[in-house]
Amino acid sequence: MSGRARNGRVVVLTGGVGGAKLVLGLCHALPAEQVTAIVNTGDDFTHLGLAVSPDIDTLLYTLSGKANAAQGWGREGETWSFMEALRTLGGKDWFLLGDGDLALHVVRTQRLRAGERLSRIIADFATAWGLGAQVLPMTDDRVATQLETDEGLLDFQDYFVRRRCEPRVRAVRFAGAETAAPGPGVIAAITDPDCRAILIAPSNPYLSVDPILAVPGVREALGQACAPVLAVSPLIGGKAVKGPTAKLMDELGVETSVVAIAEHYQGLLDGLLVDGGDAAVDLGLTHAFADTLMLTLGDRIRVAQAALQLADQVRQ
Amino acid sequence: MSGRARNGRVVVLTGGVGGAKLVLGLCHALPAEQVTAIVNTGDDFTHLGLAVSPDIDTLLYTLSGKANAAQGWGREGETWSFMEALRTLGGKDWFLLGDGDLALHVVRTQRLRAGERLSRIIADFATAWGLGAQVLPMTDDRVATQLETDEGLLDFQDYFVRRRCEPRVRAVRFAGAETAAPGPGVIAAITDPDCRAILIAPSNPYLSVDPILAVPGVREALGQACAPVLAVSPLIGGKAVKGPTAKLMDELGVETSVVAIAEHYQGLLDGLLVDGGDAAVDLGLTHAFADTLMLTLGDRIRVAQAALQLADQVRQ
Numbered sequence: 001m002s003g004r005a006r007n008g009r010v011v012v013l014t015g016g017v018g019g020a021k022l023v024l025g026l027c028h029a030l031p032a033e034q035v036t037a038i039v040n041t042g043d044d045f046t047h048l049g050l051a052v053s054p055d056i057d058t059l060l061y062t063l064s065g066k067a068n069a070a071q072g073w074g075r076e077g078e079t080w081s082f083m084e085a086l087r088t089l090g091g092k093d094w095f096l097l098g099d100g101d102l103a104l105h106v107v108r109t110q111r112l113r114a115g116e117r118l119s120r121i122i123a124d125f126a127t128a129w130g131l132g133a134q135v136l137p138m139t140d141d142r143v144a145t146q147l148e149t150d151e152g153l154l155d156f157q158d159y160f161v162r163r164r165c166e167p168r169v170r171a172v173r174f175a176g177a178e179t180a181a182p183g184p185g186v187i188a189a190i191t192d193p194d195c196r197a198i199l200i201a202p203s204n205p206y207l208s209v210d211p212i213l214a215v216p217g218v219r220e221a222l223g224q225a226c227a228p229v230l231a232v233s234p235l236i237g238g239k240a241v242k243g244p245t246a247k248l249m250d251e252l253g254v255e256t257s258v259v260a261i262a263e264h265y266q267g268l269l270d271g272l273l274v275d276g277g278d279a280a281v282d283l284g285l286t287h288a289f290a291d292t293l294m295l296t297l298g299d300r301i302r303v304a305q306a307a308l309q310l311a312d313q314v315r316q
Numbered sequence: 317m318s319g320r321a322r323n324g325r326v327v328v329l330t331g332g333v334g335g336a337k338l339v340l341g342l343c344h345a346l347p348a349e350q351v352t353a354i355v356n357t358g359d360d361f362t363h364l365g366l367a368v369s370p371d372i373d374t375l376l377y378t379l380s381g382k383a384n385a386a387q388g389w390g391r392e393g394e395t396w397s398f399m400e401a402l403r404t405l406g407g408k409d410w411f412l413l414g415d416g417d418l419a420l421h422v423v424r425t426q427r428l429r430a431g432e433r434l435s436r437i438i439a440d441f442a443t444a445w446g447l448g449a450q451v452l453p454m455t456d457d458r459v460a461t462q463l464e465t466d467e468g469l470l471d472f473q474d475y476f477v478r479r480r481c482e483p484r485v486r487a488v489r490f491a492g493a494e495t496a497a498p499g500p501g502v503i504a505a506i507t508d509p510d511c512r513a514i515l516i517a518p519s520n521p522y523l524s525v526d527p528i529l530a531v532p533g534v535r536e537a538l539g540q541a542c543a544p545v546l547a548v549s550p551l552i553g554g555k556a557v558k559g560p561t562a563k564l565m566d567e568l569g570v571e572t573s574v575v576a577i578a579e580h581y582q583g584l585l586d587g588l589l590v591d592g593g594d595a596a597v598d599l600g601l602t603h604a605f606a607d608t609l610m611l612t613l614g615d616r617i618r619v620a621q622a623a624l625q626l627a628d629q630v631r632q
Contacts, residue, residue, distance in 0.1 A: 049426030079397045085419035089444045099415035102422075103401035110365030128405045 015208025019201030025300030032132025042211030331524025335517030341616030348448025358527030
């Protein structure tokens, strides 16, 4: 049973940049075909009439080797003629759409308008780019992450990109989540008896992971999963690597610490992988330490292996 | 009256490339603010979910100095990252959409979907690019040029781009024309008592000018116009400069000659500007000769001036 399980699939709940690094590491630590990513779509929005799925696309670019690693988002070798021309027309230019990047948005928009499901479209993109891993949107329904801030209610991209995370956040909402259905394959992947481990990627817990957990059925499925559920802490030495995690935790009245991360995922986790730079405190939870900063591909593989090792340890 | 008229507006019925050259010449021969282009929209189509208006865009690019003169369509200095990425997704790549060019299509599509009229959108594009000339779509309604061919009924771009004008054409149709209304300002421009001349550009009479004439009210307005109606022949030495004009005339059983052009516009014209290389035959119509090949800006201004001179001569 244990041997069988170790050859089984690994499921990752993930947001964009940070989570994509772990998924890439997993795809090298394991045959990529054994990796299933369940991806946040709470950041998805319609811009200039185009359906944009930032986290899914970051994952597609990362796994296919097309990501701009230095920039942290978008495509390597991207060109910007569209944005330049858009500016001459007085078009909204606060959200950057690269020329090559537009292909995903244009094709996705066309197919969604024709009535196709996001999950089908993303599966086709992954196939077209030869990805071994499965990339599953958390839902095919519309869930919109929104922030209650001192500037009023803001849509995610409005907050994150246009306002550069500057407004103070009082609460995070996932509009539409209560009536959303998990995407095809999401619950089956989590409850698969052959699943070796379910990992929560080191993405922002409040903005990137919580939307996935807000989809009805996902939390329950995690509770019933045969596989151990592990999180990789998004904090490194008590700080967020990138993005608004620390600022947001502060504004939500939560201490920026791995204890708070453990508490946030309370009841869900069988284990937590913690950065070596974080103090060893009582987490009330099985945990292990590793250097979780993922700058190189080697780092990503190492963190993936550490997470799998902790999973196998918890399972035994 | 004559002096007043000579300071009046000049209206041009035009398609894309060839016609745009004449309009550009007029915008240099006159204050650009005195030029009104009524543009064919029969080639407009939806590609990858984007609303594309090839003739209007060619005119916008030509008048704003953004056109790729060597290529004959699209933008100067265009990049092609979108098409490259689209191909990796297995997307339809028979119609080339340049990266910068996409800005017009994306903004137009978004605004049309929001319920705005094409004429309003194009007016805003022209304003954004500082164009003096008025660019009026022939209609805000959907008119689709279609070709009855030996391969069946083909949409214009299917015939023109995908099938490279290879199928034999039996007839040309303008689907939707019978219920289309002239775009805002179209009839007023044609019947304006201060109009100095109405020119039919040297565009393809069957594919680019006939759709405009098929919009109910346009032909009648031309008949009632105070200004003389002149055409610039699209033939040079009995041949078309570019595109399928000659092949099409042959397939429609029409001799490729300036006589046939005069007959095609029978009842509409007060004069015809003919290329110097074309035989001086009896056209039953006031005409003048000029070198109508428009390779340089100087050529374009010269042809525009020759057309205006003929108009003033006819008017007297």
